Amino acid sequence: MKAAVFYGKHDLRVEDRPVPSIGSDEVLIRVAYCGICGSDVHTFEGMQANIHARPAGPLAMGHEVSGTVAEVGAEVTTCRPGDRVTCIPWVTCGACPYCRRGLVNHCPKKKLLGGAMAEYVVAPQGAVYHLPDAISLRRAALAEPLSCCVWATDLAGLRSGETAVVIGAGTMGLLLSLLARCGGAAQTIVSEPNPTRAPSPRAWAPRSSWTHARSTWRRRCAI
Ligand SMILES: [Zn+2]
Numbered sequence: 001m002k003a004a005v006f007y008g009k010h011d012l013r014v015e016d017r018p019v020p021s022i023g024s025d026e027v028l029i030r031v032a033y034c035g036i037c038g039s040d041v042h043t044f045e046g047m048q049a050n051i052h053a054r055p056a057g058p059l060a061m062g063h064e065v066s067g068t069v070a071e072v073g074a075e076v077t078t079c080r081p082g083d084r085v086t087c088i089p090w091v092t093c094g095a096c097p098y099c100r101r102g103l104v105n106h107c108p109k110k111k112l113l114g115g116a117m118a119e120y121v122v123a124p125q126g127a128v129y130h131l132p133d134a135i136s137l138r139r140a141a142l143a144e145p146l147s148c149c150v151w152a153t154d155l156a157g158l159r160s161g162e163t164a165v166v167i168g169a170g171t172m173g174l175l176l177s178l179l180a181r182c183g184g185a186a187q188t189i190v191s192e193p194n195p196t197r198a199p200s201p202r203a204w205a206p207r208s209s210w211t212h213a214r215s216t217w218r219r220r221c222a223i
C-alpha cells in the first residue's frame, strides 16, 4: 500500500509499505480520507507537536481518519467489514489517576495511533466508532478535530445570546465559530492575523464579525 512517511524536517515521502496485520482485538480500516492536523504540520516543520516530544522519523503520519472496515480480529465484536467508521487517535489505560478523573490526555500509558495517511490503518476496537449514514466519509474525517472543539466549547460555558471570541481562523477556529453559532452566540468575533483567511469565517458563520488585527481584537475585548 502507499503511505506518507515522515523522515525529518520537510522530508515526507510516499512509500510502498505492506498492509499492516491486525491482532485479535484490532480493526483494519481502509482509509477514505485523512485530515492534516496542526500537529502534522508542526511535525513536518520540525517543531514540537503539541504536548508530545518532537517526533523522529521514520514516522507514518496521520490520525484524522474516516474509512470502511476491511478486516477485524477474532475478538472484535463492535464492528465488521464494510462498516463506515472513524477512530480516536489514542488509547489510554483507563485505570491510572488521570484516566479516572477524565484527564485522559495526561495518561502516562497513553499510546498514540497514527499512520492514517495511507491506504490502510490499524486501530484497537475500543478506539473505533461507527459513522451515521447521513455523514459522508469526507466530512467524517473532521470528527476528531470537531470533538476537540466541542470539548472546548463545553469548557467555555457559552450561553445563548452571549458574544463569543475565537482566536485564530484555522480549521479549529472555523469549527469553533460554527459551534458558537450553533450554541446560540449572538455574535462571534474571530481574530486572525492572516488576512488571506478573512473570507472563510464569514462564509461559514454569517453572524461572525471579522478582524485581522490583534490590536483590534484586544480593543473589542476590552469593551
Ligand atoms: Zn488532530
Ligand SMILES: [Zn+2]
Residues within 6 Å of the ligand: 092, 093, 094, 095, 096, 097, 098, 099, 107, 108, 109, 110
Ligand atoms: Zn491512564
